[in-house]
């Protein structure tokens with residue numbers, strides 16, 4: 001019978017036998033899968049696991065610092081790498097969503113490769129791949145897909161030549177969560193909404209600047225904090241704010257303003273393949289809208305997305 005405890009016990013034994021005294025490098029994303037994979041590997045091989053957590057400048061507000069602290073609190077051997085500027089430089093002037101994804105994937109690979117080179121004699125690449133990623137590898141988005149598409153251009157980055165270890169390869173998401181809970185990972189981390197690899201880059205329509213990222217981060221934080229305090233965070237499958245590069249007229253005191261729009265998105269879903277917009281209470285939406293408009297400079301209008309998937313998608317890009 002499959003139980004989290006039996007899985008953890010046998011996986012740790014397998015990992016120890018397979019890896020021995022070798023070193024493993026693993027990229028943490030702040031998400032459930034990479035975290036659970038890292039904690040399992042840490043139990044198996046301890047300090048021979050080298051975790052890398054990259055700040056791409058496209059995470060939620062304060063997320064990099066907060067999550068890095070949590071990782072350290074779990075006893076992980078983790079290095080936080082501030083690469084914000086490298087990502088912003090690579091994204092400058094790019095508006096096309098797929099070009100954004102490619103640029104982010106490329107820079108991530110470069111940063112990760114640089115860091116992996118600093119670990120002497122590393123033999124393995126640890127990954128948080130789960131079963132749905134394995135069976136749907138064709139449709140998987142994010143770093144792994146980007147890495148695949150890079151196979152064909154200019155050869156493999158060195159870290160891709162490492163042997164791969166994927167302790168969660170046979171698990172479904174709910175099993176990963178149960179394993180994570182048994183390993184003592186916090187409910188807060190395990191219950192997080194999915195967040196796309198390219199992060200806020202695909203929630204800023206059009207080109208990306210650090211200023212737009214800062215505005216979106218503030219609005220998104222107000223939104224998510226209110227979802228949490230109202231009890232709605234755990235009722236929706238995914239939520240986030242989107243920055244629209246559209247200006248509209250508003251009024252503040254005696255002055256007219258001409259500023260940007262924030263769109264709020266929240267959906268109900270099982271697997272992200274189909275989704276319905278969440279029927280958030282009007283009072284909650286009103287409170288969030290007021291807080292955003294009153295506190296976020298550069299925003300004078302908030303709208304709520306009432307589109308379902310299909311035919312809309314969850315993200316706007």
Ligand code: XMP
Nearest residue numbers: 101141142194195196197198272313314315
């Ligand atoms: P869509 O917008 O296609 O999103 O309805 C479905 C789910 O996939 C996530 N998503 C991504 N995740 N890299 C990722 O890692 C991406 O490029 C990407 N695009 C969309 C989205 O957040 C939602 O959960």
